[in-house]
Amino acid sequence: MTERTRSRIQAAEMGFLRRVAGVSLRDKVRSSVIREGLRVEPLLLRVERSQLRWFGHLVRMPPGRLPREVFQARPAGKRPRGRPRTGWRDYISWLAWEHLGIPQSELVDVARERNVWGSLLELLPPRPDHG
Structure with missing residues (x-):
């Protein structure tokens, strides 16, 4: 999994958790605090x-x-370049x-x-x- 994919997953997850918790980004509540409050990993x-x-x-x-x-x-054959x-x-x-x-x-x-x-x-x- 690329770092970009990981970052996108985390952003989508936190967007969802913020909505569930009723908190916006303007409230400046840390992600870890939201996760603790909702008891999710x-x-x-x-x-x-x-x-x-x-x-x-x-x-x-x-x-x-x-x-x-x-x-x-172990697949055989030629691999693409790069x-x-x-x-x-x-x-x-x-x-x-x-x-x-x-x-x-x-x-x-x-x-x-x-x-x-x-x-x-x-x-x-x-x-x-x-x-």
Whole structure:
């Protein structure tokens, strides 16, 4: 996900949350205060947590399952000129390094251990309690 896309998602999310909270930009209320008041976590954090959770599930799938086969496939053929687009695998590696500090070389081995992977995902910033 590009920085521009991330920024657009955050702006759209905060526009929605401001309307729900009944606050305008002129009121000069911080986004974090609005999120705390509504007890919601940032949308991007929720998406990233879900993607990392799915990656762990994908790595632990038995051989022969279609999602795993697609994940492990390496397409053949010529690529277009220029910089290659960032693939999902590269994005997940970046997320794991950025949020959990796991290097790309150890990522699959760590994700195969269900208990370890689950405890690492719990280290991500906590979800606000909805109670």
